[in-house]
Amino acid sequence: MYxxxxxxxxxxxxxxxxxxNFVTDMQTSAPNPMTREEIFTAKADTxxxxxxxxxxxxxxxxxxxxxxxYPTGRNYVTSVNLGNPQMQQSGCPLFRNDQPVRMxxxxxxxxxxxxxxxxxxxKNHLISVYSRKRYYEYHNGxxxxxxxxxRYVRQTLKNYGWTEEPKFQGSVEEFLW
Numbered sequence: 001m002y003x004x005x006x007x008x009x010x011x012x013x014x015x016x017x018x019x020x021n022f023v024t025d026m027q028t029s030a031p032n033p034m035t036r037e038e039i040f041t042a043k044a045d046t047x048x049x050x051x052x053x054x055x056x057x058x059x060x061x062x063x064x065x066x067x068x069x070y071p072t073g074r075n076y077v078t079s080v081n082l083g084n085p086q087m088q089q090s091g092c093p094l095f096r097n098d099q100p101v102r103m104x105x106x107x108x109x110x111x112x113x114x115x116x117x118x119x120x121x122x123k124n125h126l127i128s129v130y131s132r133k134r135y136y137e138y139h140n141g142x143x144x145x146x147x148x149x150x151r152y153v154r155q156t157l158k159n160y161g162w163t164e165e166p167k168f169q170g171s172v173e174e175f176l177w
Contacts, residue, residue, distance in 0.1 A: 044069035050080040054087045062096040106141035106169025122160050141169050
């Protein structure tokens with residue numbers, strides 16, 4: 001009963017004029033998203049770089065692309081070990097695609113229509129797998145769910161008997177670093 005009341009109040013809040021004005025104000029005052037170059041420049045200083053000239057994946061690998069964005073005034077660079085026999089092959093374990101991926105954010109809304117006993121069981125299971133801190137980063141939407149985590153959450157819901165499609169709070173497009 002409490003969950004239904006909470007859900008009803010939340011839906012009414014979403015429809016209220018005050019919330020609509022709040023969202024409109026947030027959208028007009030929100031900063032412009034970073035461009036691809038700005039993201040790469042910010043990440044290049046701390047990301048392992050790959051200096052391979054013979055790797056077949058280098059055209060689309062973030063480790064290789066970020067070499068051109070690395071600050072030139074640095075004396076030391078964190079790099080991929082090209083002496084490792086697994087590197088510089090089509091099956092490189094460090095390959096990271098340069099295409100952003102759409103990832104869901106926020107787990108809190110998946111529990112709205114769920115019975116309380118199922119919610120507690122699923123929540124406790126996910127906390128045991130990802131740790132309390134990481135779970136609440138996913139739950140609150142401060143950390144997007146990677147495709148692997150999303151698959152695991154969907155499978156966990158199915159294993160606990162939830163048949164409906166999970167409703168996440170939203171989604172973002174980010175690179176899988």
